[in-house]
Amino acid sequence: MLSAVEAVGSARTRSRRCAVLGSPIAHSLSPVLHRTAYAELGLDWSYDAFEVGEATLAGFLADLDPSWRGLSLTMPLKSVVIPMCDEVSEVARLVGAVNTVLFTDGRRLGTNTDVPGLVAALAERGVTRARSGLLLGVGATARSALAALAQTGIVEVYAIARNPARADELRALAGQVGVTLTVVSWDQVESVPPVDVLVSTVPEEAAAAVADLVVERTAVVFDVLYHPWPTRLAAAARAQGRTVVGGLDLLVHQAAVQVELMTGESPAPVVAMRTAGETALRARGA
Numbered sequence: 001m002l003s004a005v006e007a008v009g010s011a012r013t014r015s016r017r018c019a020v021l022g023s024p025i026a027h028s029l030s031p032v033l034h035r036t037a038y039a040e041l042g043l044d045w046s047y048d049a050f051e052v053g054e055a056t057l058a059g060f061l062a063d064l065d066p067s068w069r070g071l072s073l074t075m076p077l078k079s080v081v082i083p084m085c086d087e088v089s090e091v092a093r094l095v096g097a098v099n100t101v102l103f104t105d106g107r108r109l110g111t112n113t114d115v116p117g118l119v120a121a122l123a124e125r126g127v128t129r130a131r132s133g134l135l136l137g138v139g140a141t142a143r144s145a146l147a148a149l150a151q152t153g154i155v156e157v158y159a160i161a162r163n164p165a166r167a168d169e170l171r172a173l174a175g176q177v178g179v180t181l182t183v184v185s186w187d188q189v190e191s192v193p194p195v196d197v198l199v200s201t202v203p204e205e206a207a208a209a210v211a212d213l214v215v216e217r218t219a220v221v222f223d224v225l226y227h228p229w230p231t232r233l234a235a236a237a238r239a240q241g242r243t244v245v246g247g248l249d250l251l252v253h254q255a256a257v258q259v260e261l262m263t264g265e266s267p268a269p270v271v272a273m274r275t276a277g278e279t280a281l282r283a284r285g286a
Contacts, residue, residue, distance in 0.1 A: 118148035134195045157179050186209075222245040225246075
């Protein structure tokens with residue numbers, strides 16, 4: 001991953017701008033997390049949210065002035081932005097997703113903080129080594145999850161897909177990171193053997209339909225959703241005494257990496273960022 005020093009230089013440069021882009025974007029907690037980090041770090045920086053879609057991304061980037069330091073990207077921009085970057089980190093190319101763009105010396109540097117965010121969220125719950133995993137879903141988030149699981153030492157992963165034929169990119173990634181991947185359909189959940197870690201990357205309703213079946217097959221349940229919380233999958237996991245990792249954990253840790261890259265300050269104030277995120281979710285009735 002690009003180092004913070006290489007990416008942004010001095011952390012004490014004042015009046016810099018950052019933002020999160022996506023569509024839809026009004027729900028994003030990123031402004032809350034990043035602004036909290038800036039306050040804790042004593043930085044007079046701004047961080048906003050902009051509704052930007054695939055068709056308007058290139059124009060938005062072209063209009064940015066030198067005061068900009070970085071962007072967080074959410075759907076549907078993570079793959080669209082790749083050819084617009086001057087340099088893309090190895091991890092971002094590996095998973096085919098850039099969720100962070102850094103600006104330095106007139107260049108756009110793309111990277112991915114979802115993967116280290118996933119690793120850090122698992123480590124926070126004591127999961128640093130594992131051998132087997134189960135993914136719900138085979139899309140872009142599942143690719144980041146697979147790359148993260150590989151970093152914990154996992155060598156065998158099962159993935160549940162509505163349409164196993166659409167898992168080609170996940171299969172290719174598994175080969176690159178040295179993981180044996182078996183893709184099964186949703187009606188074959190009961191064929192999956194016990195695993196160490198489950199990561200759900202699918203909507204609430206989809207995971208709820210198989211919650212009891214998959215929870216009984218794992219010791220750790222990581223649901224990347226954070227609103228509403230707990231999800232039915234997380235609730236089922238807690239009821240069975242499993243270790244539960246949530247989407248807010250991922251959001252905070254990936255944002256912390258972004259803050260470090262954009263500002264050059266390390267470590268990011270993770271505790272304060274999490275508290276701010278929890279407060280914002282309570283205000284939403286989560």
